[in-house]
Structure formats: C-alpha cells, structure tokens
Amino acid sequence: MKKKVSLGFKLPAGMKPPEAFELVSSEGADDPAAYLAHLEDSQVEGIVTGMGRRFDVSLISKLPARIKIIATASVGFDHIDVKAAAARGIAVTNTPDVLTDATADMTMLLILNVSRRMREYLELMKEGWGKSLGFEGMLGFDPAGKYLGIVGMGRIGQAVAARARAFGINIAYHNRHRLPPEKEGDAHYFSSLEEMLPHCKILSLNAPATAETKELLNKRTIALLPKGAIVVNVARGDLINEEDLIEALANGHLGGAGLDVFKNEPHFNRRLAEFPNVFLTPHAASATVETRTGIAKRAFENVARVLSGEAPRDLVQAP
Incomplete structure (x- = not known):
C-alpha cells in the first residue's frame, strides 16, 4: 500500500503525480481545525505545502504523530517554525536552486x-x-x-x-x-x-x-x-x-x-x-510551467526520501 501525502495546491497542467505515494488534497481545509482533521482523517505521513499556510508552534504541536516531513514548495521557509518541527522530529525541507x-x-x-x-x-x-x-x-x-x-x-x-x-x-x-x-x-x-x-x-x-x-x-x-x-x-x-x-x-x-x-x-x-x-505582480516570480513543475518535483523528492528512511536533499536547519 502506498503511503499518503497531503498536498496543499494543484499541480501544473500536464504534470503527473508521483508514483511513490498517494496524494491527498488539503484544499478547502483552510482553518487550523479543518486542516488538522484532514491530516488525521487521511492518515498522511508527509505534507507538501505552499507558502499560504503558516505552520506555527501551535499548529505543529497538534500535528498527528505519524507526520514525518513538511516539504514547502518554495525557497523561503519563514512560514514554518523549524525549531518547533525539529522538536517533534519532523523534517522541514525547501526547494532551492529550482526557481x-x-x-x-x-x-x-x-x-x-x-x-x-x-x-x-x-x-x-x-x-x-x-x-x-x-x-x-x-x-x-x-x-x-x-x-x-x-x-x-x-x-x-x-x-x-x-x-x-x-x-x-x-x-x-x-x-x-x-x-x-x-x-x-x-x-x-x-x-x-x-x-x-x-x-x-x-x-x-x-x-x-x-x-x-x-x-x-x-x-x-x-x-x-x-x-x-x-x-x-x-x-x-x-x-x-x-x-x-x-x-x-x-x-x-x-x-x-x-x-x-x-x-x-x-x-x-x-x-x-x-x-x-x-x-x-502577485508573488509570481516562479510562475512558469517549467519552474513550478520543477519545484513540485523537488518537494516530492524530499518527501520520498524521508518516507523511505533516507536523509532529504534539502533539509532546513533550525536557526
């Protein structure tokens, strides 16, 4: 059985989802309570997110214990409390180089x-x-x-x-x-x-x-x-x-x-x-099909590595 991963955005047109795991959309689960319910009900082990969702210490402290990674599809990671994630043994990754x-x-x-x-x-x-x-x-x-x-x-x-x-x-x-x-x-x-x-x-x-x-x-x-x-x-x-x-x-x-x-x-x-x-412009610097596809692939690669017990390519260190 494939492991499940929460996905916080739609993939670019024409991009095939990864075969290594099953993606479960979190769209519509906007407030923290709904999002936590989504994570619990879908039994996901990893999270792929954009910058629109803030993972502060309050949210991270309530994440299901099975969550092993939060992979942000961005270079910046200031929307994630990396220290709080590290304290719970959750890896945080970003996507440098691609954009x-x-x-x-x-x-x-x-x-x-x-x-x-x-x-x-x-x-x-x-x-x-x-x-x-x-x-x-x-x-x-x-x-x-x-x-x-x-x-x-x-x-x-x-x-x-x-x-x-x-x-x-x-x-x-x-x-x-x-x-x-x-x-x-x-x-x-x-x-x-x-x-x-x-x-x-x-x-x-x-x-x-x-x-x-x-x-x-x-x-x-x-x-x-x-x-x-x-x-x-x-x-x-x-x-x-x-x-x-x-x-x-x-x-x-x-x-x-x-x-x-x-x-x-x-x-x-x-x-x-x-x-x-x-x-x-509306935070659109990376908004090309090629770049957004590359970003998503890089995030998925990090998730796949963590879920298979390997070190991720782009681990973010807590400051």
Missing part, C-alpha cells in the same frame, strides 16, 4: 518595466493614446551604465547580476560575506548597506526574511538612495517598511518601484497601486 532563473528573470522584468515606465505607457494605450508625447514626454532612463545594488548575493542575487551585466549595468552588492573572486567578478562589494545605497540608481532586494533583514529598507535607508532611484523586491515583503516606501514615492524621492512580494499576502497596501511609477 533561481525564473526569479532572476522577474527581477529584470521589474527593473526594465519601472525604468522604462511601461505601466504608464500601457495605461496611455488603454486610454486610446491619441496625442503625441512630444520629444521630451514620458521619458524613462537607461539602466546601462547605472549601478544596480543587490542586497543578498546568493544564488538568485548572482543570477540577477549575470543578467544585469548583459544590459551593461554596473553591479554593487551587500552580503553577509564577500563572494570569492571567481564569483564576484567585476561587482563592487560593500560590507555596509549604508555605504552602498548612495551609489545605487537601482536597488534589488534578494535577501531572505530574517530578524536582521526585517524592514531593512525604511525611511532612514531610503533617504540614502539618490533621488529618482528605483527599488525592486522579489524576496520577501518584510524587507520593506511599506509606509516609508509609500512616503518616498509620494514625495518624489524614489523614482519608482517594482514589487512582487508584500507584507500581508495575498492582501497588500492598495495605495501602492495608485502610483503610476509602481509596477506590481
């Missing part, structure tokens, strides 16, 4: 959309255009020759840098540790975020959500950016103080923003959508 390219692509999409004022052009075309912009009207700026400051130079940050170089963009970065020369290349390392920001016409946030990175972009740090700089965030909404961001957009200090992540997803501060120089 690096798609997320880096989305970063560049946001940079180009904001720097070249695509949202404003789109709105103009929806209204019927009808009048010449003039030689000087609605001008964006060329990213080439400007400095892109990358906060968090991990896999995704490095992939962003590689793409940006192809556009002639200069790279600066702030990271906990300096990259080795072969990875750093021509990028300029700043051990201090405050020292890097004044150089950045473009700022890309690619760091994980931690106590240290919480609201790292705030009124004080935004003020260090040059006037007209743009901010892009495909990492986590908690990295930005949204009220301070809105203030800087309203007073014209920032020239725009491209945001794929927000503090209270799937809800967000609707005032952000009122700015014509802000381009918003």
Whole structure:
C-alpha cells in the first residue's frame, strides 16, 4: 500500500503525480481545525505545502504523530517554525536552486518595466493614446551604465547580476560575506548597506526574511538612495517598511518601484497601486510551467526520501 501525502495546491497542467505515494488534497481545509482533521482523517505521513499556510508552534504541536516531513514548495521557509518541527522530529525541507532563473528573470522584468515606465505607457494605450508625447514626454532612463545594488548575493542575487551585466549595468552588492573572486567578478562589494545605497540608481532586494533583514529598507535607508532611484523586491515583503516606501514615492524621492512580494499576502497596501511609477505582480516570480513543475518535483523528492528512511536533499536547519 502506498503511503499518503497531503498536498496543499494543484499541480501544473500536464504534470503527473508521483508514483511513490498517494496524494491527498488539503484544499478547502483552510482553518487550523479543518486542516488538522484532514491530516488525521487521511492518515498522511508527509505534507507538501505552499507558502499560504503558516505552520506555527501551535499548529505543529497538534500535528498527528505519524507526520514525518513538511516539504514547502518554495525557497523561503519563514512560514514554518523549524525549531518547533525539529522538536517533534519532523523534517522541514525547501526547494532551492529550482526557481533561481525564473526569479532572476522577474527581477529584470521589474527593473526594465519601472525604468522604462511601461505601466504608464500601457495605461496611455488603454486610454486610446491619441496625442503625441512630444520629444521630451514620458521619458524613462537607461539602466546601462547605472549601478544596480543587490542586497543578498546568493544564488538568485548572482543570477540577477549575470543578467544585469548583459544590459551593461554596473553591479554593487551587500552580503553577509564577500563572494570569492571567481564569483564576484567585476561587482563592487560593500560590507555596509549604508555605504552602498548612495551609489545605487537601482536597488534589488534578494535577501531572505530574517530578524536582521526585517524592514531593512525604511525611511532612514531610503533617504540614502539618490533621488529618482528605483527599488525592486522579489524576496520577501518584510524587507520593506511599506509606509516609508509609500512616503518616498509620494514625495518624489524614489523614482519608482517594482514589487512582487508584500507584507500581508495575498492582501497588500492598495495605495501602492495608485502610483503610476509602481509596477506590481502577485508573488509570481516562479510562475512558469517549467519552474513550478520543477519545484513540485523537488518537494516530492524530499518527501520520498524521508518516507523511505533516507536523509532529504534539502533539509532546513533550525536557526
């Protein structure tokens, strides 16, 4: 008899479910009580989840004893209390590497959309255009020759840098540790975020959500950016103080923003959508068939290993 695994989302079209175990959908079991009942009634031994469900200490303490793994189909795992899971002997895994390219692509999409004022052009075309912009009207700026400051130079940050170089963009970065020369290349390392920001016409946030990175972009740090700089965030909404961001957009200090992540997803501060120089996407950086399929397969691989008594490929360690 196949072991059962709870699945918290629908698979991409055309993807075949794994043969190693039986998937049981948890869709509809939204509140904790209903979810716990689903896990108990379905007799599952593993959980595959997205970021929409929060596994806090309260929920984890009530999980059925047979649960051996919580596999999140994401790189981030801040929605799971890893320490609480470890205390119960439950492995927690994520899916690194798989979404690096798609997320880096989305970063560049946001940079180009904001720097070249695509949202404003789109709105103009929806209204019927009808009048010449003039030689000087609605001008964006060329990213080439400007400095892109990358906060968090991990896999995704490095992939962003590689793409940006192809556009002639200069790279600066702030990271906990300096990259080795072969990875750093021509990028300029700043051990201090405050020292890097004044150089950045473009700022890309690619760091994980931690106590240290919480609201790292705030009124004080935004003020260090040059006037007209743009901010892009495909990492986590908690990295930005949204009220301070809105203030800087309203007073014209920032020239725009491209945001794929927000503090209270799937809800967000609707005032952000009122700015014509802000381009918003619904946490969709990994939203390609190929990437989402790869993410699901990686999560299933981790589950299969744990349920067969092996070590998972992507075990998350408690901080």
